[in-house]
Amino acid sequence: MNLETTYLGLQLAHPVIAGASPLSATLDGIRRLEDGGAAAIVTASLYEGEILADEEALEAALIVGAESHPEVTSYLPPLCGCRRPQAGHVEMVRRAVESVSVPVIASLNAMTREGWVDIALDLQAAGAAAIELNFFYMPTDPAETSADVEQRLVETVRDVRGAVQIPLAIKLGPYFSAPAHMVRLLADAGADGVVLFNRFYEPDIDLETMTYRPKLELSQEGDIRLRLKWIALLAGKTPLSLAASGGVEGADEVAKYLLAGADAVQTTSAPLRHGPGYLDRLVKGFTEWMEAHEASSVTEFRGRMSAERLADPEVLVTAHHTATLLLQYPCRGAATGL
């Protein structure tokens, strides 16, 4: 049986990729994810915000140090423009690339042009097989339009594409007015793939302490559906590689995403919940599913349930609320005369 798939031009032994998470933030974690069975590993994102905060803290410490001991500055490298605090992460990526035999995809979340381009260049030099740009951005300024946000993302992709040669995936959130058009713009800007979808940080109010509590929950049953729909709608209609990210709990979700048309399936919550070895269980379960359905290769059934290949693609998009209600609550339908 052939489980191989091609994602971002990378040949993978099977479609299950370890998504960005604290597990892939360290060399040890990345090794464990490879041992656990990942076909490729996306590192935890390098956040430019953290780098800038580190730089500011370091600069402030240096100023204080220089005031009390002027010689301090003489043995420290100049800070301006050199972005040293990222060096540890880039070095971790370099060592990970040397230590594991599966592709290491470096994830990056930046805010400035320098951040996106300079750090992407460093990650490429470190040997990353590809870069995943994590477009995690909250447009809270009422003066900023959706067109502004999209334009900024497109320009960023164009800039990074112009600078690095390795494949480029863009991880998007689901909140675009016209996701299909956005994906087309990304393809035109030189992206090689999209990852659908990231999940956003949604803090909760703690009623006891009356403070906001950080809350990043692991995925829940049903998180797959929005992603499944968009993968199915885009498959075959974009030249970009498609990776799914969200809601994989078992092998069934892997099979569903591939049927919808994904080239690869990322999973984050499942290995966090059950340990890195769970990746291998996903692959074995998926292999059993293929056997049961007499499929000899992934390419044979991938996209079989994409919109492009459905006899009635409307089933993915129509506002079927009334029909669904009638199916689920027939008495209510009768009572309302529907």
Ligand SMILES: Cc1cc2nc3c(=O)[nH]c(=O)nc-3n(C[C@H](O)[C@H](O)[C@H](O)COP(=O)(O)O)c2cc1C
């Ligand atoms: C604890 C935690 C940390 C995460 N860190 C990152 C990150 O650094 N970069 C990123 O792009 N996504 C990050 N994510 C998002 C995941 O990669 C993934 O897109 C999301 O959790 C949905 O997939 P899942 O349902 O398999 O968890 C993180 C998710 C969790 C739960």
